Amino acid sequence: MATGKSERTPIRWHIAVFLAPAVLIYSAVMIVPLFGTLQLSLFTTIDNEQVFAGIDNFRTLFGDERWSVSFWNALWNNTWFFIIHMLVQNPVGILLAALLSHPRLRFSAFYRTAIFIPTILSFVIVGFTWKLILSPLWGVAPDLLDMVGLKHLFTPWLGKEEYALTTLGLISVWQFVGIPMMLIYAALLSIPDEILEAAECDGITGFSQFWKIQLPLILPAIGIISVLTFVGNFNAFDLIYSAQGALAGPNYSTDILGTFLYRTFFGFQLQTGDPNMGATIASIMFFIILTGVCIYLFAIQTRLRRYQF
Amino acid sequence: MSQARTSPARTFAAHAILIVYTVIALFPVLVVVMNSFKSRKAIFRSPLSPPTGETFDMIGYETVLSQGNFPLYFQNSVIVTVVALAIVLIFGAMAAFALAEYRFRGNTLMGLYLALGIMIPIRLGTVAILEMMVASGLVNTLTALILVYSAQGLPLAIFILTEFTRQISDDLKNAGRIDGLSEYRIFFQLVLPLLRPPMATVAVFTMIPIWNDLWFPLILAPAESTKTVTLGAQLFLGQFVTNWNAVLAALSLAILPVLVLYLIFSRQLIRGITSGAVK
Secondary structure, eight states: OOTTHHHHSOOOHHHHHHHHHHHHHHIIIIIHHHHHHHHHTTEEEETTEEEEOTTHHHHHHHHOHHHHHHHHHHHHHHHHHHHHIIIIIHHHHHHHHHHHTOTTOTTHHHHHHHHHHHHHSOHHHHHHHHHHHHOSSSTHHHHHHHHTTOGGGOOOGGGSHHHHHHHHHHHHHHHHTHHHHHHHHHHHHTSOHHHHHHHHHTTOOHHHHIIIIIHHHHHHHHHHHHHHHHHHHTTOOHHHHHHHTTTTSSTTTTOOHHHHHHHHHHEETTEEOOHHHHHHHHHHHHHHHHHHHHIIIIIIITTSOOOOO | OGGGGOOHHHHHHHHHHHHHHHHHHHHHHHHHHHHTTBOHHHHHHOTTSOOOTTTBOOHHHHHHHHHSOHHHHHHHHHHHHHHHHHHHHHHHHHHHHHHHHOOOTTHHHHHHHHHHHHHSOGGGGHHHHHHHHHHTTOTTSHHHHHHHHHHHHHHHHHHHHHHHHHTSOHHHHHHHHHTTOOHHHIIIIIIHHHTHHHHHHHHHHHHHHHHHOOHHHHHHOOSGGGOOHHHHHHHHHHHTTTOHHHHHHHHHHHHHHHHHHHHHHHHHHHHHHHHTTOO
């Protein structure tokens, strides 16, 4: 096989021609900059010259009072942001998908389209719309609460340190619940009817049918959704920036890694930009996301049982 | 047989939950669009009622269209989205064909390399991307955005299209080879037309994040002549935060194009997800 191979198969240039454009763009604009950023985090600028600094930037970020307070705050906020999505968005998405996938349900296409609409809107629209609706200036939220007799519960949720991040998390859930819904819906549809009918013959119906038959079968889809949520949340920026500005107010209570990276890299108001520290934060985000993806690929996905229909 | 699965009470409950959630999903959008057609007084006095003959007012739209550079921003967004999309679809399909059709050394490795980008966000390379764009003089050009979005869209496009390309029958391609077609003509004349349905799905997935992106326009092309709609709307909204008519009109104008696009493509999107993606 190995001998004489070169004579039998000439170089197939067309393979290279087919692959080259995509691989070149992808490598040049994505992979190389990604490594460039990792590399930049190991340097520091002294008198306009890049000097190798090893892991000093990381040490500064974790340990130096001026950086670490903001960093740990952003990291914790980001984690909380992610927890909200896992606790609210994904269960709600699964519930909606389970209801939608009911074979005899009417208007399911309408519901699906309507619930998916917020997902296609840009963060700028979503952030501003909710800011207006929740604003005490414009009475939409207080009026609504008044209708159900709960007006006393109203407070400017986006303006209070203790509520702002949770409110933004729930807004983001509102926007993106369509994605888990669609993916789970697709997974539920791919379960053959015979399995469900067999379950019915055995007397398993309704909720217990969902828990015992459908849920185990859609676990791989739930795994994918969890990792997509993780990557999306630890890379988030736009919603917070549109709703609360680059300072992630009030008093940095909604600061997440994305906004922290933006301020560090470009500077904001009195703070001057610092590409090296920006690259350091981007590298940390890279490692966090990579860790999450690896945990998913090696620990979760390989253990999930795949069913062949 | 479905008798056991449908009881009236349960169906009613399902509809009740879905209707409640549909209202939650659409309510903010409706409030904004509805109030954008009202006079300032009516917006504040009765935000929840639709515009009547008395309260109907287009002043917000007049302000937005006379003050903003919205047509230009819109044009920029369209150019960036369409060109990036074309690059992603054509180059993505070519790469997918190479990966699915030919056995060569490093095939699997190349597939994995290209799939990396699905999980790792391109945004993390921003620092170096900006340096590169500055060095090559591409800052504040639409080319910079097109390159970034092409790189961002290619991994998922290649991944999905490779799956579909594998399903195309070999007989067809071999018949083409016997007829003496070159590999290029086999791809462009025989395979590419068959890839149209999955390409439409990929197009929707690629298009929405590009159109809505704020991060890269903010960093790579913030100049007046290269602003996209998203960035333009963001700045405009920040500036006019006290002019509620204008803000609501600007929001409605920004919602409209994506909404139309989505309604056109939604069937394709759903079909695409149900037939591929998660299995």
